[in-house]
Amino acid sequence: MEPLLRLINIRKTFNSVKDQKVEAVDEISLEVWEGEFLCILGRSGCGKTTLLRMIAGLEPPTGGEIFLENQLIRGTDPNVGLIFQEFVLLPWRTVLGNIEFGLEVMGVDQAQRRRKAMEYIKIIELEGFEHQYPKELSGGMKQRVAIARAIICNPKILLMDEPFAALDAQTRFNMQKFLLSLWEKTGKTIFFVTHNVDEAVFLGQRLILLSSRPGKIISETKVDLDYPRDIHSMEFIRIRKEALQQLENN
Amino acid sequence: MKWFSGLLLLISVFLWQLLSWLGILPPYRIPSPLGILKGLSTLLVDGLPPGYLLHRHALESLLRVFYGFGIASALAIPLGIVMGWSKIIRAILTPFVEIVRPVPPLAWIPLAILWFGIGIKSAAFIIFLGAFFPILLNTISGVLMLDVRLIEATKVLGARETDILLKVLAPGALPSLWTGLRIGLGIGWMTVVAAEFTGVKSGYGLGYLIMIARDIQRPDQIVGGMIVIGFIGYFLDSILRRIESRLLEWM
Amino acid sequence: MNLKRAKSLFMASAVLLMILTPLLGNPCAMQKVRLGYLQSDLHQLAAFVALEKGFFQQEGVQITIGGIFKAGPEEMTAFASRELDVGYVGEAPATVAVANKVADVKIVAQVNLEGSAIVVRKESGIRSLQDLAGKTAAVPGYAQVQDFLLRKALLQNTIPSRSVNVIIIKPPEMIPTLQTKQIDAFVAWEPYPAKAITKGIGEVLMYSGEIWPRHPCCVVVVDTQFLGKHPDVVRGLLRAHVKATHFIKGNFEEASKIGTKYTGMDLETVKLAMKSIVYEYVPDEEGLLEYVTFLNKLGTIKVEDPGEFVKRIIDVTHLHRVLKE
Numbered sequence: 044m045e046p047l048l049r050l051i052n053i054r055k056t057f058n059s060v061k062d063q064k065v066e067a068v069d070e071i072s073l074e075v076w077e078g079e080f081l082c083i084l085g086r087s088g089c090g091k092t093t094l095l096r097m098i099a100g101l102e103p104p105t106g107g108e109i110f111l112e113n114q115l116i117r118g119t120d121p122n123v124g125l126i127f128q129e130f131v132l133l134p135w136r137t138v139l140g141n142i143e144f145g146l147e148v149m150g151v152d153q154a155q156r157r158r159k160a161m162e163y164i165k166i167i168e169l170e171g172f173e174h175q176y177p178k179e180l181s182g183g184m185k186q187r188v189a190i191a192r193a194i195i196c197n198p199k200i201l202l203m204d205e206p207f208a209a210l211d212a213q214t215r216f217n218m219q220k221f222l223l224s225l226w227e228k229t230g231k232t233i234f235f236v237t238h239n240v241d242e243a244v245f246l247g248q249r250l251i252l253l254s255s256r257p258g259k260i261i262s263e264t265k266v267d268l269d270y271p272r273d274i275h276s277m278e279f280i281r282i283r284k285e286a287l288q289q290l291e292n293n
Numbered sequence: 294m295k296w297f298s299g300l301l302l303l304i305s306v307f308l309w310q311l312l313s314w315l316g317i318l319p320p321y322r323i324p325s326p327l328g329i330l331k332g333l334s335t336l337l338v339d340g341l342p343p344g345y346l347l348h349r350h351a352l353e354s355l356l357r358v359f360y361g362f363g364i365a366s367a368l369a370i371p372l373g374i375v376m377g378w379s380k381i382i383r384a385i386l387t388p389f390v391e392i393v394r395p396v397p398p399l400a401w402i403p404l405a406i407l408w409f410g411i412g413i414k415s416a417a418f419i420i421f422l423g424a425f426f427p428i429l430l431n432t433i434s435g436v437l438m439l440d441v442r443l444i445e446a447t448k449v450l451g452a453r454e455t456d457i458l459l460k461v462l463a464p465g466a467l468p469s470l471w472t473g474l475r476i477g478l479g480i481g482w483m484t485v486v487a488a489e490f491t492g493v494k495s496g497y498g499l500g501y502l503i504m505i506a507r508d509i510q511r512p513d514q515i516v517g518g519m520i521v522i523g524f525i526g527y528f529l530d531s532i533l534r535r536i537e538s539r540l541l542e543w544m
Numbered sequence: 545m546n547l548k549r550a551k552s553l554f555m556a557s558a559v560l561l562m563i564l565t566p567l568l569g570n571p572c573a574m575q576k577v578r579l580g581y582l583q584s585d586l587h588q589l590a591a592f593v594a595l596e597k598g599f600f601q602q603e604g605v606q607i608t609i610g611g612i613f614k615a616g617p618e619e620m621t622a623f624a625s626r627e628l629d630v631g632y633v634g635e636a637p638a639t640v641a642v643a644n645k646v647a648d649v650k651i652v653a654q655v656n657l658e659g660s661a662i663v664v665r666k667e668s669g670i671r672s673l674q675d676l677a678g679k680t681a682a683v684p685g686y687a688q689v690q691d692f693l694l695r696k697a698l699l700q701n702t703i704p705s706r707s708v709n710v711i712i713i714k715p716p717e718m719i720p721t722l723q724t725k726q727i728d729a730f731v732a733w734e735p736y737p738a739k740a741i742t743k744g745i746g747e748v749l750m751y752s753g754e755i756w757p758r759h760p761c762c763v764v765v766v767d768t769q770f771l772g773k774h775p776d777v778v779r780g781l782l783r784a785h786v787k788a789t790h791f792i793k794g795n796f797e798e799a800s801k802i803g804t805k806y807t808g809m810d811l812e813t814v815k816l817a818m819k820s821i822v823y824e825y826v827p828d829e830e831g832l833l834e835y836v837t838f839l840n841k842l843g844t845i846k847v848e849d850p851g852e853f854v855k856r857i858i859d860v861t862h863l864h865r866v867l868k869e
Contacts, residue, residue, distance in 0.1 A: 099449055100449070101445050101448070101449070119448040119449050119451075120451075121449075121450060121451035123449065124449065124450075125445075125446070125449040127442060127446065129442070131440070131442045131443060131445075131446040133443065133446075133447075133460075133461070133464075133465075134543055134544070135464045135465070135467070135543045136543075144447065144450055144452075144460075145450040145451060147460075148447075148450060148451045148452050148453070148456050148460075149451060176542070176543040177543075178543065178544070192450070193450070196450060196451065320645070322624070322625075339843070341686075342686055342687075343842070343843060403717075406717060406720060406721065407720060407724070410721065410724050410725075410726040411711075411713065411717070411721055411726045411727075412726065491713065491714060491717055492682070492711060492712060492713030492714065492717055492721070493711065494680065494711060494726060494727075495711075496709065496710070496711045496712075501712070504712065505685075505686040505712060507617055508615075508617050508637070508640075508685040508686045508687065508688065508712070509617075509640050509644070509686060509687055509844045509845075510617060510620060510621075510637070510640050510641045510644045510646040510647075511644060512646070
């Protein structure tokens, strides 16, 4: 079986203000398999967001190639969905309007759009909020809308950039459970980036640890625990401790 | 608080009338409030020149403003969005904008009369010049101030350039754009009055009216005309404000 | 005497001298007079001549220019705010200002008679006043003399004034708008009619003298308070004015050259214009009465007794004294 996503020797160098070269990402190669929940774990500023933006097609890599189903990624692609940490909904559109956006752009007619969007409103459990504006929603609700907006277009892979970092602990926990149930239901491939070790171990089937400045793969760990995971179990604590150690050493 | 300022206004008007009666404020220097009311009523009932009634004057001026303002908006809004979006276009057009903008619209009057005559087109042209730049500049800044990530998020969802222009930049720039429209309309309304001073073919216009009142040395009618102009200007802006609060309820 | 004493004596005498000198000066010291006139108005040639040839100074009147105005009403506003003492101005705006109690002046002399014309576009096909029906004509100001002249002309030819679209445009804009067919005719004071002719754009349909022979146009006005305080200065002014008026009559070439200097128009235009202006200094009471009656009817002013008003506003006592000399 071929991997869904392949990164080959990805490098990213930025020109800083003083015209110095800053290496954000240094020679990263990895594979993502269809249907898996992959977590990229690293400290803040380790280049993981840059990595994500390159896969999304928003930044060109300085070196290396990215293949989605053997097609070279050259720019943004609706096959690659992206969830931001700050939600980034269109503030002038209602919940429905935001969810429908991708379908609108694809040219789907209004009746069909509306039907599908209403389906997803049910999935994200926001019935009754269809005509609210983002300013009236809580952080968790906004992120759910963002997720619906992304997956309604049926992307092959869903990239998530620390999507729950801006939420309070309780909401974050609920959202993690929500995401897992969504993943189980839809079977989507999820590429989840975070700096939160607990979160990564709780969610991911596979963990890839990234070092800081420049971003380089330290190690790869499989997390073979069943869902839902018990954060107090011995295995959970062991994996967690090891991950923390590796991050600290690098 | 509002009733307090209303009360203050009433008191000052009363004092003004009193001073006028006492002869401290002579009527030829500054007409009394009653005198202004009388002048206003003659404008309404008899008209100036006789037979040319106030509401017709107001209507003509409004028509000129809508004409000029309408064209200014139709041109400035799309141009502003494009200039905000494209660095190249912005770099090419900005010098032209910055050279023409500081020239007061009234300075164009002799040229306007040469090109368009003294009909509605020349007044509309002057108003266009007054309204165009605030709308353009506010639209550009509205686009420039947009969060880049909004554009990125829509790009990722498959938005092409036209989608971004129409579905992201235009609505996103709307708050700033609308401020530009309000400023543009205000300037346009002020400009129409002065633009009419040089003469109008139809014989109607509020600025034209004031010029005639000036010719016959009737300061009461001059101030009466000014009050009408002020009220209409306020009224126009309040309409825009109402629409604004509807359009921007998402903010 | 030591140095210190010498110094203080010197200072004291200097100060004394400074205080006394003005008192020691000529008892008939020159009174500064603030004069106003209209820009590019050839009717007021007497003022230009008097200024250019120094006639005012010769009569002991020290002139400062209080303002050069685009139109009569503006000049009258300057009188209202006490910025002018004397002015060359159209009789119409002066009358309206006094009747509406905006300014308080007296007419002390005439400046000119006639000197306006109805001008039509060259190939417009308008040959007579009847042809003006349904057309657009411009006048320089509402209820001004030119507006009155047009109405009078129409009335004399039993043409209803409603049939002509009369609008107000300032004279500098009249010629371009005539050329571009925005208007079909205009009524203005010289030199604008002459300019339309020399530019090849228009031709005269009727001179104002044909409509209302020897009608009054511009006058010399004096602020009433100033007149009360300095009647001798006003008389000196009038002497200069009479001298200048005679000068124009006897020295056409030189007067026209002065005209080009002050109006900025070319010699050909000025000479043509001067031919239709009658320079005269005796005020015409009858003419003013007719005009005041017209304004009263129009509702522009409300004067109870036009005859009494005319007698009140015209003060020829000083002119008569000067002429007797």
